[in-house]
Amino acid sequence: MTSTRPFKRALDCLTKAGLRPTRQRLALARLLFDGSSRHITAEQLHGEAVGAEMRVSLATVYNTLHQLTDAGLLREVVVEAGRSYFDTNITDHHHFFHEDSGRLADIPGDSVVVAQLPPPPPGTWVTRVEVIVRLAQEPADSTSRNRTKTQSLNGLDCDLD
Numbered sequence: 001m002t003s004t005r006p007f008k009r010a011l012d013c014l015t016k017a018g019l020r021p022t023r024q025r026l027a028l029a030r031l032l033f034d035g036s037s038r039h040i041t042a043e044q045l046h047g048e049a050v051g052a053e054m055r056v057s058l059a060t061v062y063n064t065l066h067q068l069t070d071a072g073l074l075r076e077v078v079v080e081a082g083r084s085y086f087d088t089n090i091t092d093h094h095h096f097f098h099e100d101s102g103r104l105a106d107i108p109g110d111s112v113v114v115a116q117l118p119p120p121p122p123g124t125w126v127t128r129v130e131v132i133v134r135l136a137q138e139p140a141d142s143t144s145r146n147r148t149k150t151q152s153l154n155g156l157d158c159d160l161d
Helices: 008-016 023-033 042-051 058-070 142-146
Strands: 075-080 083-087 093-098 103-108 132-135 149-153 156-160
Touching: 008 023, 023 042, 023 058, 042 058, 042 083, 058 075, 058 083
Parallel strands: 093 132
Antiparallel strands: 075 083, 093 103, 149 156
């Protein structure tokens, strides 16, 4: 009878990416890669690690997530300043961001068509286009979406359509 070691998939991922499989890196990689694709914050992964009785600091989780991203095993999705998710699905795709719940959902890469990009600055090239479609719950009075709204920004009233 042949059995697979419980950390084999995580170990293979780290080894192929050229990362040394330290105890903490291996344990975090197992939490990330031993299931289906998902989006996770550093805080969520830290909570899962603590729940699995792993002794790991939040700083180590952040460092490991960035090392895995740099190695090409994760994609970082920045939804706003100071708020990032790490995506285990590294294929070409886009995201829905549910602003009310903070949930990310995949959009297949071929479902979004960008008609025209401006030329990149000299000496650069476009490596990837990422689209984040932001979603909010529809208001109870759906006709309010069509009204002009006034919002106060730093004491200035601005008409927004």
